Amino acid sequence: MFKQTDEKRFRIFSTVFLCLLTIIALLPIILIVIASFTDEKSLLSYGYSYFPKAWSFNAYIYLINQSKLILRAYGVTVFVTAVGTVTSVLVTTMLAYPMSRKNFKYRNLLSFFVFFTMLFNGGIVSSYMMWTNIFKIKNTIWALIIPNYLVTGFNVFLVRNYYSNNVPDAIIESAQIDGATEMRIFWKIIIPLSVPTIATISLFTALCYWNDWLNGLYYITKSELFGIQNLLIKIMNNVQFLKSGSSNYLGVGNMNLPGTSVRMAMAVIGILPIVIIYPFVQKYFIKGVIVGAVKG
Template identity: 45%
Template sequence: MSAENISKKRDVHHVSRGWNLILNLIAGIFAFLCVFPFIFVVIISLTDEKTLARDGYRILPAQWSLEAYRFVMQSGDTLLRSYGVTILVTVLGTIISLIMISLYAYAISRKSFRYRRFFSIFAILTMLFNGGIIPTYMVVTQLLDLKDTIWAMILPLAMNAFYIMILRTFYITSVPDAIIESGKIDGAGEFYAFLRIVLPLSLPGLATIGLFSTLGYWNDWFNALLYIDNPNLVPLQSMLMRIESSIQFIQQNSQNSAVSMAALQSIPQDTSRMAMVVLATLPIIFAYPFFQRYFVQGLTVGGVKE
């Protein structure tokens, strides 16, 4: 390629300083619009309840208050225990989910696997049909005997057919067969090739599935509602939902009891709801940079030499 052609190619992809400033400004505004709702939730959670009732929702409230967080923190050890249970369930569940999904997706992505079509259809069928809540409850509590155990919140979410299909497609499109075959020529077995060759090249896909699984486990409260009666095993989302239910119960019965009316007036209703959202969301927000690091790392690992 001549120097003139190289110069023309650079001119085509060159963006002037003015356009670069405009595009960065548009991207910054869009990023701010994405982040602002959560910032506004934090502001509301720090607003005095009486000020909120009088002035409504404002970016700069007339009076700040930590009463909502004090109300939520009154549970003390229960809140910390719920955080610990949720973190344990999320970490263990994500690891188990990644192991099971990555192995299943890799098997059905290989053309040499004789039963790949059968297991692909088997996974897709679970996306279309399920046994329902009652049979699932019977399997978990009676057949597997997982009621009031940490595994009742982990195993039901460990396999996801949709994630399997995503990772299967990623293996097919992003992991060349030539790399796997070259490893086998050098003496690598199927499992060794998967660990040493496929997984390093699949970090973007694994990070995506890991993020989905982490969000699913962190936000799950339904399994705890079904299977957990032990107060020491209640996860964060379920505990916050119980606090919200208690507030609603007091609201509904406030007219029937002077005591309930006094309790209702002492509860920061709207701000406490926002405080619950903040407490439940902040840890998962801090997890995003770690997944982002693996996204970038995975995109720069390996390739087929020509």
């Protein structure tokens, strides 16, 4: 009896606490959503408010006029995110698994090899030279997928750590005694055991590809290959640039650039697809976490 109420009380506390956090997390985002629907003039005259004096759809009308650009950019980003995430998860788990094997001779060496990449990088100039001159990926869709994000040390260590703590040596040993090859152990035993961590890094990787704009910035000049982030950031940063001092020598008054509410609307359409898709993906994600809990 006593245990039950204790658990119940804790559950209530958790719910209340997380409710509060959720509100804190969402309120600022709601403010920009509302700002994107606020009349530009009202925004500047009366300030940002959850209950604006005048509403307006102008910002979205402006964006609908550009829907061709935006839809194509969505297409690019979705493709890149899907292909990038699948490849990345595969390569990452394959790299992390040997690192987790306590009796693998090169375990520490490999870990250090991976970790070193997290500390040192040669800078953008040399990697740009390599990718464009040797691999010729400039202005190809691969430029958005391959450089930088396919294997990150962070994810490798997350997976390795999960394996070392959640895959009992005994399972592998008994499989080895049964004569299973390493490949077979990896596919048949390790992969099914690593659903939670695969869910986690898939999520991280997908977000990373979805939000990436650096690869686009460096390697893409053709506008048909711009992803959604590149499109948004270009417009936002052009405005930023105009406001910064370095633009003053242009001395041109004819700049009719998107106003605050349009910029807010752009931010909204940048995250909208994730907000819509995420609950569906999350089902698998949470299932993964729970499957892991049962098996572990």
